[in-house]
Amino acid sequence: MNCPIFKKKEAVIKNLADRINRAQGLSEKAGIAEEMQKEVTVLLSCLEYDNKRTDCGNCRFIAKLREKTARLIIRTRKLE
Numbered sequence: 001m002n003c004p005i006f007k008k009k010e011a012v013i014k015n016l017a018d019r020i021n022r023a024q025g026l027s028e029k030a031g032i033a034e035e036m037q038k039e040v041t042v043l044l045s046c047l048e049y050d051n052k053r054t055d056c057g058n059c060r061f062i063a064k065l066r067e068k069t070a071r072l073i074i075r076t077r078k079l080e
Helices: 004-022 026-044 054-079
Strands: none
Touching: 004 026, 004 054, 026 054
């Protein structure tokens, strides 16, 4: 995608996803997922969003998937 905002945030989000995968307990994973959720919120509230641009549509789709993933991981904290 040719979006500097996405490229910057995507690198941070991928790093957080890697940290989640390496984390040991549910509580640790949920804490990192909360960080991820904050980063994803930036993408979902992007002021440059244009529903006519393919890159924006792809970014929004990916961000929503990541948001759902983060929410699911955060909910698992209750299982611990």
